[in-house]
Amino acid sequence: MDPAITFEVTALDGQARSGTLTTRRGVIETPVFMPVGTAGSVKGVRFEELEAPDLDARIILGNTYHLWLRPGIETIKACGGLHRFIGWDRALLTDSGGFQVWSLGSLRKITEEGVEFRSHLDGSLQFMSPEISMEVQAALGSDIVMVFDECAPGKAAHDEARKSMELTTRWARRSKEAFEVAQVDNLRSGLAETATQVNNLRYRQALFGIVQGATHLDLRRESLARTVEIGFDGYAIGGLSVGEEKPLMWDVTSEIAPLLPADRPRYLMGVGTPEDLVAAVALGVDMFDCVLPTRNGRTGQAFTSRGKLNIKNAQWARDARPLDQSCQCSVCLRHTRAYLRHLYLAGEMLASILLTHHNLAFFLDTMRRVRQAIRSGNFTRFRREFTEAVNSGVE
RNA sequence: GCAGGGGUGGUCGAGUGGUUAAUGGCACCGGGCUGUAAACCCGGCGGGUUCACACCCUACGCAGGUUCGAAUCCUGCCCCCUGCA
Numbered sequence: 077m078d079p080a081i082t083f084e085v086t087a088l089d090g091q092a093r094s095g096t097l098t099t100r101r102g103v104i105e106t107p108v109f110m111p112v113g114t115a116g117s118v119k120g121v122r123f124e125e126l127e128a129p130d131l132d133a134r135i136i137l138g139n140t141y142h143l144w145l146r147p148g149i150e151t152i153k154a155c156g157g158l159h160r161f162i163g164w165d166r167a168l169l170t171d172s173g174g175f176q177v178w179s180l181g182s183l184r185k186i187t188e189e190g191v192e193f194r195s196h197l198d199g200s201l202q203f204m205s206p207e208i209s210m211e212v213q214a215a216l217g218s219d220i221v222m223v224f225d226e227c228a229p230g231k232a233a234h235d236e237a238r239k240s241m242e243l244t245t246r247w248a249r250r251s252k253e254a255f256e257v258a259q260v261d262n263l264r265s266g267l268a269e270t271a272t273q274v275n276n277l278r279y280r281q282a283l284f285g286i287v288q289g290a291t292h293l294d295l296r297r298e299s300l301a302r303t304v305e306i307g308f309d310g311y312a313i314g315g316l317s318v319g320e321e322k323p324l325m326w327d328v329t330s331e332i333a334p335l336l337p338a339d340r341p342r343y344l345m346g347v348g349t350p351e352d353l354v355a356a357v358a359l360g361v362d363m364f365d366c367v368l369p370t371r372n373g374r375t376g377q378a379f380t381s382r383g384k385l386n387i388k389n390a391q392w393a394r395d396a397r398p399l400d401q402s403c404q405c406s407v408c409l410r411h412t413r414a415y416l417r418h419l420y421l422a423g424e425m426l427a428s429i430l431l432t433h434h435n436l437a438f439f440l441d442t443m444r445r446v447r448q449a450i451r452s453g454n455f456t457r458f459r460r461e462f463t464e465a466v467n468s469g470v471e
Numbered sequence: 472g473c474a475g476g477g478g479u480g481g482u483c484g485a486g487u488g489g490u491u492a493a494u495g496g497c498a499c500c501g502g503g504c505u506g507u508a509a510a511c512c513c514g515g516c517g518g519g520u521u522c523a524c525a526c527c528c529u530a531c532g533c534a535g536g537u538u539c540g541a542a543u544c545c546u547g548c549c550c551c552c553u554g555c556a
Contacts, residue, residue, distance in 0.1 A: 110506095112506075112507065114506095114507050115507085119507080119509095119510080120510080137506075139506085139507080142507085142508095169506095171506050172506090174506075175506045175507085176506095176507095176508090178506095179506090179507075179508075180508065183508080195508095196508040197508085222506075225506095227506075286506090312506080314506065315506095316505085316506095317505040317506085318505085318506095325505095343506090344506095345505095345506040346505055346506040347505060347506085348505045349505070352505075364506095365505095365506055366505050366506080367504085367505070367506085367507050367509090368504075368505055370507080371504065371505090371507065371509065371510095371511085372503095372504060372505095373510095374509080374510045374511080375503085375504065375509075375510075375511060375512090376510095377503090377504080386501085386502085388500090388501080388502095389500090389501080390499090390500070390501095421498095421499090423510085425510065427510085428510050429510095
């Protein structure tokens with residue numbers, strides 16, 4: 077079978093890497109930030125905007141759990157898969173539902189077989205397992221599939237974290253087996269796609285494994301070894317930014333990221349702030365996703381080159397400057413802080429849309445600059461200057 | 472003019488003798504958000520002194536009165552709404 081993806085590191089600067097990740101739906105330059113589109117939508121952003129040069133997102137996320145509950149896989153299958161359903165030709169990565177094991181902690185029960193969820197939509201009982209997650213993700217037709225893991229709480233004690241990590245390992249094995257079965261079925265049934273896509277889709281989906289183990293480094297190392305032993309197209313560090321202390325997140329990332337196979341993409345799940353992204357790149361991470369730019373955009377916070385700006389604050393009421401004076405995004409070129417604040421306070425949906433656009437532009441542009449810095453061997457200086465600026469405070 | 476209803480903190484609106492600086496909503500001010508149960512959640516919101524515990528003022532149209540105690544009861548006045556003339 078043809079490879080699902082190819083990954084080539086084209087520049088190294090310290091541990092920081094820049095490269096190209098080629099999926100069946102196009103080339104993605106790394107390090108890359110992937111906007112989160114949980115329910116089939118990057119909230120507040122049209123796909124045209126995601127594609128246009130201002131953002132130029134090459135890959136976005138979808139979520140297995142959410143799409144499985146609504147609209148359901150039969151609907152998405154009937155509409156030709158997730159890409160055609162949502163109208164997005166570029167790459168998609170689907171999270172497996174593993175994160176919901178943590179985020180919906182009060183609504184689910186974990187067993188060896190899988191997870192019983194009490195639907196957050198209607199309270200109905202739903203059962204998710206590695207096999208079901210793979211089946212759903214195959215139906216969605218995402219380009220990168222994540223194994224179904226248990227995302228344990230960041231503060232999990234050692235014995236709890238060990239049990240969780242071992243369960244995740246068993247689920248990873250089951251995920252891979254079910255994934256391979258689903259690939260054969262998928263190729264056989266040949267999901268209806270456009271002509272050019274059919275050509276590209278001789279490639280199968282890619283499957284990424286996820287390293288767990290909470291904040292316990294011995295468990296993390298063990299999880300890493302066992303995950304690599306199973307063998308995946310790429311490797312993720314999961315279970316961070318889920319309630320643990322920030323220094324512990326860096327302990328884990330700095331320990332594990334460099335140990336992940338160098339010839340495979342490394343994905344730090346759910347992270348993070350612009351400063352976090354740059355710091356993780358320095359540790360050798362290639363891929364990121366995070367809800368911060370979209371969620372915080374909707375809730376009135378802009379990320380800028382000088383740090384966070386709360387658009388609700390009275391101090392911007394008559395400020396005629398853009399959100400970020402060194403940003404070239406279409407929002408910053410056109411609108412003032414005063415106007416955006418007015419929109420937000422007036423409850424206008426355009427406020428969330430514009431703030432989200434700027435935030436994504438800032439995240440994606442930051443990654444462009446990161447790549448360029450690595451390629452030109454200036455990453456260390458870039459990181460120092462970027463971090464300094466981001467902590468200097470918005471004026 | 473007569474009859475009825477009503478005037479509460481930025482605003483709308485509860486409260487009809489005693490845990491009252493006064494329930495709620497909105498507005499306003501501030502904070503949070505990291506593989507999205509999130510266009511959401513939390514806090515503050517009469518004024519003054521204090522780092523703080525705390526203390527002192529001023530408040531329910533206006534002015535008197537009853538009472539140990541009044542936004543709540545009584546009297547007068549002012550204003551608003553509805554109906555009839």
